[in-house]
Amino acid sequence: MEQVNSITIDISGQLCPSCLLLTLKELNRHADAVRNGGTEIVVTTDDRQATATIPDAVNKMGYAAEVTRVDAGYRIRVCARR
Amino acid sequence: MVESPFLLIAATSSAAGLTAGFVMHRSDFCVTAMFRDLFLVGDFFLLRMLVLLVVVSMVAFEAGRWGGLLGPYPFPLLGPGSLAPLIGGLVFGVGMVLAGGCVVGTLYKLGAGSMISAVAFAGLLAGSALYAEWHPWWSAFARATTFSPAITLPQWLDVAPALLILPLAALGTVYLYRCLRRGLLTRPAYASGHIPPWQAALILAAVGFVSWLFIGMPLGITTSYAKLGATVEALFWPDHVTGLAYFQALGLNYTPPFATEPVSGGAGPQLDAIAAIQYPLIVGIILGAAVSALLVREWRLHWRIPPRHYVSALLGGLLLGAGARMVPGCNIWHLWGGLPILAVQSLLFLLGILPGAWLGGKLLTRYVVR
Numbered sequence: 001m002e003q004v005n006s007i008t009i010d011i012s013g014q015l016c017p018s019c020l021l022l023t024l025k026e027l028n029r030h031a032d033a034v035r036n037g038g039t040e041i042v043v044t045t046d047d048r049q050a051t052a053t054i055p056d057a058v059n060k061m062g063y064a065a066e067v068t069r070v071d072a073g074y075r076i077r078v079c080a081r082r
Numbered sequence: 083m084v085e086s087p088f089l090l091i092a093a094t095s096s097a098a099g100l101t102a103g104f105v106m107h108r109s110d111f112c113v114t115a116m117f118r119d120l121f122l123v124g125d126f127f128l129l130r131m132l133v134l135l136v137v138v139s140m141v142a143f144e145a146g147r148w149g150g151l152l153g154p155y156p157f158p159l160l161g162p163g164s165l166a167p168l169i170g171g172l173v174f175g176v177g178m179v180l181a182g183g184c185v186v187g188t189l190y191k192l193g194a195g196s197m198i199s200a201v202a203f204a205g206l207l208a209g210s211a212l213y214a215e216w217h218p219w220w221s222a223f224a225r226a227t228t229f230s231p232a233i234t235l236p237q238w239l240d241v242a243p244a245l246l247i248l249p250l251a252a253l254g255t256v257y258l259y260r261c262l263r264r265g266l267l268t269r270p271a272y273a274s275g276h277i278p279p280w281q282a283a284l285i286l287a288a289v290g291f292v293s294w295l296f297i298g299m300p301l302g303i304t305t306s307y308a309k310l311g312a313t314v315e316a317l318f319w320p321d322h323v324t325g326l327a328y329f330q331a332l333g334l335n336y337t338p339p340f341a342t343e344p345v346s347g348g349a350g351p352q353l354d355a356i357a358a359i360q361y362p363l364i365v366g367i368i369l370g371a372a373v374s375a376l377l378v379r380e381w382r383l384h385w386r387i388p389p390r391h392y393v394s395a396l397l398g399g400l401l402l403g404a405g406a407r408m409v410p411g412c413n414i415w416h417l418w419g420g421l422p423i424l425a426v427q428s429l430l431f432l433l434g435i436l437p438g439a440w441l442g443g444k445l446l447t448r449y450v451v452r
Contacts (some may be wrong), residue, residue, distance in 0.1 A: 013384020015182040015198050015391045016115065018451045020123065039111040047382060048273040049110040056269050057123065067272035074273070 004079075005039045012073055013044045019043065019050035024057060027078055034063060037080040047072040054078065087341035088358040094296040097291045097342065099366015100373075102301070106190045107371040108275055109282035110317050113413050114178040116413035117439035122447070127269060129259055129280060135283040139422035141293045144247050144276070152291075156233045156423055157299035157332030158336040159411070162233070163426030166224035167409045167416075171431040174413065179446055181205065181398025185304055186411040191363060193371030197385040198346015198395045205399020209306065211311025212400070213407035214328035214349070215287055220408055235424040246424055274378040290418050296312035297359055298338045300419030305333075306360035308349040312402070316351050339428065349407075394450040398442075405438075 007026060015016045023043050033039035043054070051074050055065035058078050066077045106113065116132050119125040145293050146152035179201035183191050188206060191199035213220075232238035236246050267280050277285075285325040290300040308328075316323040323329055329350035337344045338355075347356030375381040406412045409431055411420070420428025 013197060013387045014389075015394060015446075016112070017119065017122065018391075021447065024123075037253050041172060046380065046382065047378070048107075048276070049112060049115065051148055051273045052123065053119075053123075054272040055272070056127075057125075069274065072380050074347075078164075 001033045002038070002039075005033070006041060007040050008042045008068065010042070010044045012044060014047075016047060017053070017055065019047040020053045020057065023050075023076070023078065026062070027058065027063065035080055040077055040079040041057050041078045043078070044070065044073060048074075051076065062069065072073070087338050087345060088355070090340060091338060091355070091358045092295050092362045094293060095362040096366045097253060098293050098301060098374025099363040099368075100370040101366075102186070102192050102286060102363075103193055103367035103372075104374045105370075106186065106279055107194055107286050108273075108277040109279045110273070111279055111286065112187050112438075113184045113300070113417065114182070115422055117435060117444075118179045120441050121440045122443045124301035126444065127166075127266070129368055130258070130267060131279040131283045133256055134209045134267070134280060135287050135418060136421050137251050137258060138287040139290055139418060140247050140254070140286060142249040142287060143294070144244055144251075147243065148293065152294050153339060154298060154336060155208075155306065156237075156425060157294060157333055157419065159299065159302070159305075160233050160408075160425050161422060161427055162228050162230060163238075163430050164224045165227035166220065167411075167427045167430040168434040169410030169412070170405050171434020172405075172438040172441075173401050173408060174431075175435040175440075176263050176442040176445065177209075177398045177401030177403075177405050177438075178435075179398065179439055179442025180394045180450070181402050182395060183405060185307065186414050188366060188402075189303075189367040190371035193368035194385050195372075195381045195382055196418060198387065198391055201392050201403070202395040202399035202421070202435070204395040206307050206403040207311040207314065208398075209311075209400035209403025209405075210308035210349075210405045210407055211315050211403075213308065213404045214326045217326070217328035217407070222378065230426070232426060235429065238426060243423065247422070250424075265312040294419075296339060297360075298336060300415065302411060302415035303360045303363055304403070304410075304412040304415070304421065305347075305349050305356050306364060308407055309351060309356060309360075309368075310348060313351040320383070357423070362380070389449055395445070398414065409434075418434070435443055 051067045064081045116128040188199045188202045236243040332346045332348040334347040345355040347354035416428035416431040
């Protein structure tokens with residue numbers, strides 16, 4: 001199985017819409033690697049709105065997003081579409 | 083505050099606050115995001131929810147007026163149009179983006195444990211109280227730039243409210259129906275206990291109607307930010323607070339529904355009608371959001387964040403508070419209450435908040451979120 005490089009960022013507690021903007025910034029920086037499937041971006045946040053806006057935004061850009069509940073917040077994984 | 087009008091007012095206001103706080107937290111019904119994300123990422127989704135809330139309120143308020151349920155009409159505290167709501171709206175728009183939430187967004191996020199919002203709240207109180215320092219000058223500017231004594235657009239044009247409001251509501255309905263057909267009123271959401279924003283818009287429109295029905299006006303809270311700010315300021319400089327004209331004025335004078343005697347209130351530190359209407363609403367929103375966050379196990383303090391975020395929240399809060407007093411009135415007062423009856427001040431506030439949100443977004447991405 002191919003090794004996937006995870007870029008993790010914790011945006012808990014930050015000013016809205018840091019979560020969306022910083023995720024998109026990271027995604028743009030590693031666009032090719034993420035699109036090729038070798039890299040994924042994993043965001044930890046307490047921003048409920050980001051659980052809707054990030055999947056919506058990255059889907060429009062051709063990526064996939066997966067939201068899971070962790071502790072008192074959420075983990076949003078942005079990766080290539082299968 | 084033991085007379086019965088105050089009891090009904092405080093009870094209605096508490097229930098409205100608890101409901102609004104709970105629903106806004108669950109749906110993340112952020113008015114700041116409605117305008118900010120339009121400019122930052124070209125996202126119109128939440129703005130459509132505002133259109134839904136306004137269109138439903140237009141029809142409900144107009145039906146209530148026809149049925150004789152809503153009085154007084156237009157509701158108290160609305161003034162004539164001038165440059166004040168336009169410039170105040172711009173300041174408010176910049177402030178809400180830098181603060182990460184509007185006057186209500188700050189409250190529901192504070193209730194859910196946001197330290198950023200606690201700082202913005204402190205800034206809001208300070209900005210609202212500071213406005214009193216230049217109120218006489220600003221008030222003269224507002225009077226000098228008043229272009230008509232009319233409170234609403236139908237009054238200004240001398241037509242029946244229904245002749246303007248209902249066609250606009252019909253246009254809005256057509257727009258929303260087209261959005262519905264294209265699936266633009268919903269989007270996938272994964273947060274625990276999520277309430278779809280379209281449902282929140284309907285609930286909040288109902289809360290606004292109930293507020294006008296029992297209190298005599300829709301939701302509004304920012305005069306109480308000045309009142310609370312004045313209360314804190316009076317602890318340190320009581321003579322200065324007493325000497326400020328803004329804190330002496332009693333801008334609210336009306337007879338509430340189901341009451342026989344008129345009541346009055348202002349921005350000064352005293353407990354009056356403004357306190358009875360707005361303090362329970364503020365506490366209700368914070369508590370409603372806290373209960374919501376606790377129930378989904380999301381209440382947690384996060385304070386280790388970049389210092390520039392705190393600075394932004396404080397500056398944003400100051401601008402929000404001052405802007406709301408300059409208008410006068412906040413976004414929920416004007417967008418959820420005044421806009422549905424086409425209040426001139428509310429229309430001008432809307433025109434001001436748009437460039438304000440754009441400018442706030444530019445400042446946010448340049449200096450804060452990077």
